[in-house]
Amino acid sequence: MLEVKDLHSGYGRIDVLKGIGLEVHAGEVVALIGSNGAGKTTLLRALSGVQPVSGGEIRFLGQRIDKLAPHKRVGLGITQSPEGRQIFGPLSVADNLRLGAYLRKDDGIEADRERVYAMFPILKDKRDQQASGLSGGQQQMLAIGRALMGQPKLLLLDEPSLGLSPILVDQILDAVVAMRSSGITILLVEQNAAAALEIADRGYVIETGRIVHAGPAAELLTDPKVKAAYLGLD
Amino acid sequence: MSELLQFLISGLTVGAVYALVALGFTLVYHAADVVNFAQGEFVMLGGMVTVFAYAAGVPLPLAALLAVIVAVVVGLLLYWLAIAPARGASAVSLIIITIGASILLRGAAQIVFDKQFHKLPAFSGDAPIHLFGAVIQPQSLWVLGGAALVVLTLYYVMERTLIGKAVVATAANRLAARLVGVNVATVMALAFGGSAAIGAIAGILITPITLTSYDVGTLLALKGFAAAMLGGMGNPLGAVIGGLFLGLLESFGAGYVSSTYKDAIAFIVILAVLFVAPQGLVGRRKVERV
Ligand SMILES: Nc1ncnc2c1ncn2[C@@H]1O[C@H](COP(=O)(O)OP(=O)(O)O)[C@@H](O)[C@H]1O
Ligand SMILES: [Mg+2]
Numbered sequence: 001m002l003e004v005k006d007l008h009s010g011y012g013r014i015d016v017l018k019g020i021g022l023e024v025h026a027g028e029v030v031a032l033i034g035s036n037g038a039g040k041t042t043l044l045r046a047l048s049g050v051q052p053v054s055g056g057e058i059r060f061l062g063q064r065i066d067k068l069a070p071h072k073r074v075g076l077g078i079t080q081s082p083e084g085r086q087i088f089g090p091l092s093v094a095d096n097l098r099l100g101a102y103l104r105k106d107d108g109i110e111a112d113r114e115r116v117y118a119m120f121p122i123l124k125d126k127r128d129q130q131a132s133g134l135s136g137g138q139q140q141m142l143a144i145g146r147a148l149m150g151q152p153k154l155l156l157l158d159e160p161s162l163g164l165s166p167i168l169v170d171q172i173l174d175a176v177v178a179m180r181s182s183g184i185t186i187l188l189v190e191q192n193a194a195a196a197l198e199i200a201d202r203g204y205v206i207e208t209g210r211i212v213h214a215g216p217a218a219e220l221l222t223d224p225k226v227k228a229a230y231l232g233l234d
Numbered sequence: 235m236s237e238l239l240q241f242l243i244s245g246l247t248v249g250a251v252y253a254l255v256a257l258g259f260t261l262v263y264h265a266a267d268v269v270n271f272a273q274g275e276f277v278m279l280g281g282m283v284t285v286f287a288y289a290a291g292v293p294l295p296l297a298a299l300l301a302v303i304v305a306v307v308v309g310l311l312l313y314w315l316a317i318a319p320a321r322g323a324s325a326v327s328l329i330i331i332t333i334g335a336s337i338l339l340r341g342a343a344q345i346v347f348d349k350q351f352h353k354l355p356a357f358s359g360d361a362p363i364h365l366f367g368a369v370i371q372p373q374s375l376w377v378l379g380g381a382a383l384v385v386l387t388l389y390y391v392m393e394r395t396l397i398g399k400a401v402v403a404t405a406a407n408r409l410a411a412r413l414v415g416v417n418v419a420t421v422m423a424l425a426f427g428g429s430a431a432i433g434a435i436a437g438i439l440i441t442p443i444t445l446t447s448y449d450v451g452t453l454l455a456l457k458g459f460a461a462a463m464l465g466g467m468g469n470p471l472g473a474v475i476g477g478l479f480l481g482l483l484e485s486f487g488a489g490y491v492s493s494t495y496k497d498a499i500a501f502i503v504i505l506a507v508l509f510v511a512p513q514g515l516v517g518r519r520k521v522e523r524v
Pocket of ligand 1: 011014016034035036037038039040041042043
């Protein structure tokens with residue numbers, strides 16, 4: 001579904017992605033793990049088109065997309081819940097979700113919003129409140145819900161569990177599993193590597209802009225090098 | 235009492251025009267992060283195009299519509315030709331670009347039109363209305379009513395329509411707006427077009443009272459900017475209040491103190507706001523970017 005080849009990107013003259021290659025197949029949950037500053041967010045931003053790339057290719061459903069504007073990529077079915085939530089603070093919860101479906105013209109938008117409310121009931125209780133008043137966990141749910149409202153084929157999740165309590169982390173990861181069963185393909189970026197690999201089919205490990213390990217999630221979980229570097233065990 | 239009422243009405247009338255100019259500043263600043271000093275030129279275009287079309291025999295309502303269309307086209311061209319290509323430039327560079335555009339537009343107006351002052355007939359006659367001893371020109375009611383209609387329309391668009399919400403969303407968080415599929419360039423173009431229409435309407439409404447010429451935009455931009463600053467740049471409600479307040483200040487200042495320094499009041503307001511309340515008097519600054 002998604003093929004990335006030799007992708008380069010950076011900020012100014014600093015190279016951050018130094019030839020990334022990865023694939024995501026339809027129906028998979030793929031985890032991308034790596035320490036702080038490795039380039040995970042930069043990669044997701046490049047996939048969404050909000051970060052310029054200086055070399056390499058991105059293909060989605062067989063089509064080159066690396067030159068497409070961000071809204072075109074959303075239209076093709078790639079949506080993102082960005083790092084740091086980035087909700088629309090002055091707008092209501094319901095409006096945040098509605099804007100997630102900004103490009104849609106079909107009449108399933110209301111039903112999809114109800115589906116998001118069913119997944120995260122607290123959002124329904126707060127639907128008329130300003131999003132800026134939500135707690136961190138609720139904002140995270142809103143950011144994920146907003147990305148779902150775009151009817152993604154491929155959903156990019158950037159650190160959805162960052163800063164959340166363990167109970168909320170579980171709730172978010174359960175939601176990811178539920179999304180997969182509803183047919184959405186997911187690329188999940190996490191610092192919480194163990195939790196991400198638990199629910200993923202495959203995983204990639206990124207280090208200073210390069211993929212250094214790749215494989216089935218179960219194998220990465222038991223790989224001694226991965227364990228030592230990212231799972232906090234030995 | 236009658237004198238007070240007189241100053242009040244004339245203050246609100248010019249204040250309504252400042253409010254519309256300030257609203258134009260606010261809309262563009264909000265959506266595109268640009269302080270557009272060519273805002274006054276839209277007001278000039280509104281008045282001048284209407285005057286010349288009307289003189290050429292076009293009925294007044296059509297002439298006014300034509301003026302709004304011309305201003306919107308100029309606003310869009312300003313965005314596409316001057317602002318969009320400079321994407322990523324600093325705030326100061328963008329301000330210099332808009333000042334350059336305003337000089338260019340003034341020069342072009344001087345050539346296309348002329349350097350004379352022009353008047354439009356009042357929309358519903360000149361017979362004054364007497365109210366508690368004050369004399370009200372019917373055109374004042376047109377200005378106040380027209381400005382109110384513009385404000386309500388803008389409020390409705392921003393609060394109730396998807397495209398309006400996209401503008402608010404873009405102002406609140408540009409990255410997130412792009413990630414949900416908002417074409418941010420379109421939103422900015424809309425803001426420029428919308429602010430041009432608002433400015434042109436202000437120019438059409440006020441021309442029967444104050445006359446117009448190719449260079450009326452300079453002072454109006456300054457006063458609208460002062461009003462927008464008073465209201466806390468980027469806050470539409472603040473812009474309206476700031477505009478009315480500045481109009482009243484000028485009117486009462488001219489009436490009770492001296493009319494010599496009327497135009498200096500806007501400068502004093504800008505300086506006072508900068509020193510005393512850089513966030514504006516109404517509410518806080520626009521939502522912080524994350
Ligand atoms: N806006 C930016 N400007 C300059 N450098 C940046 C910017 N954002 C990130 N970086 C740098 O790029 C590198 C990768 O960052 P990022 O993609 O955010 O990593 P991760 O998401 O894996 O923590 C880091 O060294 C970071 O300092
Ligand atoms: Mg990151």
